[in-house]
Amino acid sequence: MAHISGEDRSQLLLLPDAVDDYVGPDNPVRFIDAFVDGLDLEAAGFHRVEPSDKGRPGYDPADLLKLYIYGYLNYGYLNRIRSSRRLEVETHRNLEVIWLLRQLKPDFKTIADFRRDNRGAFRAVFRQFVRLCRELDLYGRELIAVDGTRIKAVNNRDRSFTRANLKKDLQRIDERLDRYLNQMNEADADDAGGRVDSVAHLHDKIASLRNRKETLERHRQTLDDTGEAQLSLTDPDSRSMHSGTRVGVGYNVQIAVDTKHNLIAEQQVHSNVSDLGLLAETATAARENLATCEIDVVADRGYYKIEDIEACEAAGITPYVPKPDRSTAKRSGHFPKSEFQYDAATDTYRCPAGERLAPLYRRSVSKSRPGTYLLAYTNIAACRGCGLRQRCTKNLYRSIMRFENESMMERMADRLAARPEVMDRRRESVEHPFGSIKQWMGQGAFLTRRLANVRGEFSLTALAYNMRRAIDLVGIPALIAVAAR
Ligand code: SF4
Incomplete structure (x- = not known):
């Protein structure tokens, strides 16, 4: 047959x-x-x-x-x-x-x-598709999860420089130069004048190290002139990311995902290495895209910043962000701050010895965070004669630092304690888009250079993710019907 x-x-x-x-x-x-x-x-x-x-x-x-x-x-x-x-x-x-x-x-x-x-216009197309999905009721518009991931830029790690790396490399070059120069001197002092070929080899090595030193010094000067913390040569807007991310040099991609169907409500690309300070901007844009006045946002502890939490609340967004453990007291074996009970009625802390600590002075957090102040709560007299002082501080008295608006963070901690499941919903919601996108992007790498181009590229990627998701949820005919309205 x-x-x-x-x-x-x-x-x-x-x-x-x-x-x-x-x-x-x-x-x-x-x-x-x-x-x-x-x-x-x-x-x-x-x-x-x-x-x-x-x-x-x-x-x-x-x-x-x-x-x-x-x-x-x-x-x-x-x-x-x-x-x-x-x-x-x-x-x-x-x-x-x-x-x-x-x-x-x-x-x-x-x-x-x-x-x-048209790189700047792709964001508007992404937002138009969010609007279309809104009409199909695909967004719950109650809880969004904000998270970030690092995506590789068109820039190798050996073409990116930080001040710390430059300092280390320059030190290493100086040490090697010293060693080679000593070897040259020894060869000169040698009766035989050293072997000619090895002396010539040393000359080459010294010349190449001096060239390298000049180049690195130029990079250091560029950092001094621009005031930037890093210099990337192939894509100047990309940044060296934390080594734990395995991305090398890349961009920080932020998304806000609606937890109803894991659709992306907002996406942004930044050069910032850290997520700190990016919550309010991403969540506010997501709230606007979803055309709602109030919404809850959940994020991991990397977003815990009082100014951001405050900005979210001012924009009608209720944040859920767990507090990171940044306590130095715990690391040094002293009582952590959690052992000190705050009493809002008297604006004092009760310490482990039962003493009251009252506000003594106020100071700004740092120059980079204008308008944010800390109050120091102390009881110098009580500490002086306290039998627990060895376990409390290595100084003469213990100070408990409190943000002026820390009660806002305490309210957030209470909200989180009442809804512990939101952290699980956060993880489930952001894993889906990031997993899919990285798989599509071939190990997660941008094709274009410079922040404006990369932003356009990611707008198309996020649009494609949302389209795939919407097609799976409602099918092509329903989408065409809404698009044709
Ligand atoms: S050292 Fe001061 S703050 Fe610490 S337990 Fe004693 S009295 Fe309280």
Whole structure:
């Protein structure tokens, strides 16, 4: 018996007559088409929405945007088609793309230029899709989880410098130079004058170290001139991340995820190495995107900063952030602050010896945190004769530092104690988008350089994640119906 045979390739009309026949009603490209056609691209900030009267006609930005959304949406599924060259290839061979672009075939440079020129507008497209999902009631708009991850930049670690690294490297070079110069002196003092080839080798080594030293000193001077803490040569906006992240040099990506269906409500990319200070900005933008007046936000202890908590509350956001254990007293074996009971009625602390500690002086936290003050609570007389002093302080008296508005943090601790499950919901909600995105992005790496480009790139990535999620939740026909309204 013969195998099933295909048709003769040279047979005419082997394929259906219309490209449309290849794209089923549930194909995501039908939604991409309807979604982009429904956008106000001019208001979103895209260039050349109106065709120019002069020169050769250009591509409609709507067509190029559709191509990019397709590429990002299918990145995890269709062999990494995010780059402009890969997208160009798809316009020639991929029937879905041929349908989506109505057989237009822009070259890779046009595709790449479009992304560069419109990088700021992709955020507006992301927000428009959030609005669409809101209309489908896919956001719970009650609790969002904020978290950050580090994504690798186009910059190797050996092309990135911090002051500390430069100092260490320069010290090492000086030590080696000293050693080689001593060896040269010894060779000169030698009756035989040293072996000629080894002396020449030392000369080369010294010259190369001096070159390296000059380069590193130039980098140090650049840091002094700019006041920056780090210098990255390939992508100047990227930063050396903590070694625990295994990212090397990268960017700090922040997302706010709605806990109902794990959809992203807001996404941002920063050069900051730490998450500290990024909570209020991300949560406030998420609240605006979700068009709600009040919302709860949960984040891990890396976001615990009193100014941020205060800003959240002022914006109608109720924060849930556990307190990190930064107590130096505990590490040194002294009573931790938690052993001191605050009494709001008398504005005093009761210490382990039962004494009352009252406010003595007020000081600002640091120059970088203007307007934030600490009060020092003490009882010098009681400490002087206290039998517990060895266990309390190595000084003459113990001071308990309290933020002026620390009661706000105490209220937050009470809220967390009443709803311990929110921390589990935080972890479950942020794991899904970060896991999917990193897998799609090929080990989690940006393709573009500079913060503005990377922000545009991540807006498309987050948009693609949300689209995938919404397609799974409600299907293509429901999405097309809302986009067509
Ligand atoms: S040293 Fe001072 S603060 Fe500490 S337990 Fe004694 S009295 Fe209280």
